[in-house]
Amino acid sequence: MTIATLALRNLLRRPMRTALLALGIGLAVATALALLALSSxxxxxxxxxxxxxxxxxxxxxxxxADLFAGFVSASLGPRIAAIPGVAGVAGELVxxxxxxxxxxxxxxxxxxxxxxxxxxxxxxxxxxxxxERYVVLLGDTVAKAVKKGVGDEVSMYDxxxxxxxxxxxxxxxxxxxxxxxxxxxxxxxxxxxxxxxxHIALTPGMAPDAVDQLKQKIEALGQLSVDPTDQxxxxxxxxxxxxxxxxxxxxxxxxxxxxxVLNVLLMAVQERTRETGIMMAIGxxxxxxxxxxxxxxxxxxxxxxxxxxxxxxAACLFFNRLPVIGTYLSFRxxxxxxxxxxxxxxxxxxxGSLYPAWRAVSLTPAEALRRA
Amino acid sequence: xxxANRRRLEPSAGIxxxxxxxxxxxVPLIALRDVSRTFDDGSxxxxxxxxxxxxxxxxxxxxGRSGSGKSSLVHIMAGFDRPTxxxxxxxxxNVDDKRQWTTxxxxxxxxxxxxxxxxPTLSALENVEIAMSGTGLTTAECxxxxxxxxxxxxxxxxxxxxxxxxxxxxxxxxxxxxxxxNRPILLLADEPTGNLDSxxxxxxxxxxxxLRSEAGMTLVLVTHDEAIAxxxxxxxxxxxxxxxxxxxxxxxAPR
Numbered sequence: 001m002t003i004a005t006l007a008l009r010n011l012l013r014r015p016m017r018t019a020l021l022a023l024g025i026g027l028a029v030a031t032a033l034a035l036l037a038l039s040s041x042x043x044x045x046x047x048x049x050x051x052x053x054x055x056x057x058x059x060x061x062x063x064x065a066d067l068f069a070g071f072v073s074a075s076l077g078p079r080i081a082a083i084p085g086v087a088g089v090a091g092e093l094v095x096x097x098x099x100x101x102x103x104x105x106x107x108x109x110x111x112x113x114x115x116x117x118x119x120x121x122x123x124x125x126x127x128x129x130x131x132e133r134y135v136v137l138l139g140d141t142v143a144k145a146v147k148k149g150v151g152d153e154v155s156m157y158d159x160x161x162x163x164x165x166x167x168x169x170x171x172x173x174x175x176x177x178x179x180x181x182x183x184x185x186x187x188x189x190x191x192x193x194x195x196x197x198x199h200i201a202l203t204p205g206m207a208p209d210a211v212d213q214l215k216q217k218i219e220a221l222g223q224l225s226v227d228p229t230d231q232x233x234x235x236x237x238x239x240x241x242x243x244x245x246x247x248x249x250x251x252x253x254x255x256x257x258x259x260x261v262l263n264v265l266l267m268a269v270q271e272r273t274r275e276t277g278i279m280m281a282i283g284x285x286x287x288x289x290x291x292x293x294x295x296x297x298x299x300x301x302x303x304x305x306x307x308x309x310x311x312x313x314a315a316c317l318f319f320n321r322l323p324v325i326g327t328y329l330s331f332r333x334x335x336x337x338x339x340x341x342x343x344x345x346x347x348x349x350x351x352g353s354l355y356p357a358w359r360a361v362s363l364t365p366a367e368a369l370r371r372a
Numbered sequence: 373x374x375x376a377n378r379r380r381l382e383p384s385a386g387i388x389x390x391x392x393x394x395x396x397x398x399v400p401l402i403a404l405r406d407v408s409r410t411f412d413d414g415s416x417x418x419x420x421x422x423x424x425x426x427x428x429x430x431x432x433x434x435x436g437r438s439g440s441g442k443s444s445l446v447h448i449m450a451g452f453d454r455p456t457x458x459x460x461x462x463x464x465x466n467v468d469d470k471r472q473w474t475t476x477x478x479x480x481x482x483x484x485x486x487x488x489x490x491x492p493t494l495s496a497l498e499n500v501e502i503a504m505s506g507t508g509l510t511t512a513e514c515x516x517x518x519x520x521x522x523x524x525x526x527x528x529x530x531x532x533x534x535x536x537x538x539x540x541x542x543x544x545x546x547x548x549x550x551x552x553x554n555r556p557i558l559l560l561a562d563e564p565t566g567n568l569d570s571x572x573x574x575x576x577x578x579x580x581x582x583l584r585s586e587a588g589m590t591l592v593l594v595t596h597d598e599a600i601a602x603x604x605x606x607x608x609x610x611x612x613x614x615x616x617x618x619x620x621x622x623x624x625a626p627r
Binding site for chain 1: 447450451452453454470471474475476477478479481483485489490491492493494498501502503505506511514515550554
């Protein structure tokens with residue numbers, strides 16, 4: 001008979017209550033997991049997206065609150081391309097644009113000379129011919145969402161655009177993008193001569209020092225910020241807000257779970273006051289009695305994690321496949337997200353059990369034994 | 373309390389010396405010095421200036437009517453409750469700390485309650501084992517000792533039963549086995565036969581006395597049954613929270 005066995009027996013004597021508590025913790029863990037997976041996936045997805053298209057650095061407007069709010073003159077493209085070490089420049093106007101007045105999709109206008117065009121994979125159709133106007137290529141998830149294919153038309157800003165191809169990108173972000181020529185998007189969105197970012201491909205094998213020098217040369221061209229592609233959203237205000245909201249909701253969910261542990265264990269401890277008195281009477285120390293109750297909290301927390309982690313992973317998978325969510329958001333859980341969720345759930349379970357444990361030993365044995 | 377009364381309440385030297393060393397002759401196993409216990413800011417008095425010593429190896433009965441303070445006295449002797457005033461002295465040393473009492477109950481004091489007070493989710497074997505948890509014994513040793521004790525109290529065939537599946541007499545036997553798990557030198561029994569029918573009560577009492585004799589334990593037995601009390605070496609009568617009379621030896625006690 002160990003303390004752990006006793007703690008387990010105590011939990012199992014009220015199986016429904018324990019199961020519901022574990023389920024509550026599990027839902028909190030699943031919520032936290034899905035939200036943190038969402039917030040972390042934005043930066044990772046954008047990084048993956050840029051890598052898939054072959055970008056090493058991204059040039060954006062310095063001091064812009066978020067990526068889409070900044071604009072850079074498209075005329076800087078040739079000047080950037082002339083800097084030694086730059087293997088390719090892809091000016092891109094990026095924004096969320098209305099499609100068929102029903103959807104908002106990430107829309108990319110790419111300059112004709114962008115090095116992204118030649119490497120763009122296609123599932124079907126073709127790429128725009130030089131000078132061809134008002135044609136679009138849809139990411140495959142966009143095509144599914146709008147239920148359109150090659151040869152059909154979609155509307156954007158009250159203009160009809162002919163679908164000439166479906167892209168075959170693999171990353172979630174790129175699969176959800178509408179591509180068209182930069183000239184067309186600039187016209188439709190009233191953004192003449194503007195791009196949001198320049199993507200830069202570096203000459204292979206550049207030393208870090210040479211990359212730093214190159215960044216300084218680009219930044220010297222104007223109010224520009226040059227970041228590695230994986231840092232593209234590092235200072236993005238929208239992403240920071242989303243991360244903060246996700247974290248806040250996760251903390252609220254997990255704290256609620258911790259309070260549930262406190263509430264249920266407090267109830268259980270009060271129900272078992274007389275038994276606590278028996279433990280005291282046979283010489284159990286306050287520490288051992290408290291340890292038993294804290295172990296009950298840990299076991300409940302563990303059970304919650306056993307329920308919550310698979311539930312969270314399943315929710316991520318489900319949301320990714322649900323067009324109404326998966327088209328816009330990517331939920332990518334990882335061990336780096338699961339671990340802190342589990343750790344936080346266990347920590348809050350311990351914290352939630354400390355007060356009931358303290359309450360249990362705060363009575364004298366005589367007081368505890370007198371309770372019915 | 374007068375000095376004459378105090379002397380009358382001291383244990384007889386013969387009983388003490390029969391089991392104790394020379395030092396222990398003059399040192400009671402447990403002694404209450406001018407102990408009072410009140411509740412509700414003094415409006416309820418449970419014990420009034422109790423002076424009582426129990427020698428090592430002695431069998432003392434505490435008798436009195438319901439509400440006389442018997443259980444309060446045992447609670448003080450077990451450290452379940454702290455006196456409002458006065459001292460509890462264990463083998464010559466004042467005990468006033470919760471940790472000291474916990475250690476005493478784990479190592480030296482066994483307790484049997486009228487209501488058995490077994491843990492309902494544990495089997496008979498586990499209820500005995502749990503008293504040894506944290507004493508440094510291995511799990512196997514605890515299990516072996518618990519099984520031996522249950523065999524001693526005649527419950528070797530009922531070790532895996534939960535308390536609800538045991539009769540009152542069987543539950544009390546489990547409680548007795550539990551109280552002996554850590555080989556105490558003082559056994560406090562608070563109306564151990566109070567919830568049993570006469571046949572079970574007699575059997576449990578005989579068992580308790582037999583085990584006490586074998587181990588040479590000190591026994592303090594709270595009872596309202598004069599016949600049971602009469603089997604003690606000494607009878608302490610409690611009334612209205614006070615020791616009201618205590619004949620020397622048990623020869624003067626009513627039978």
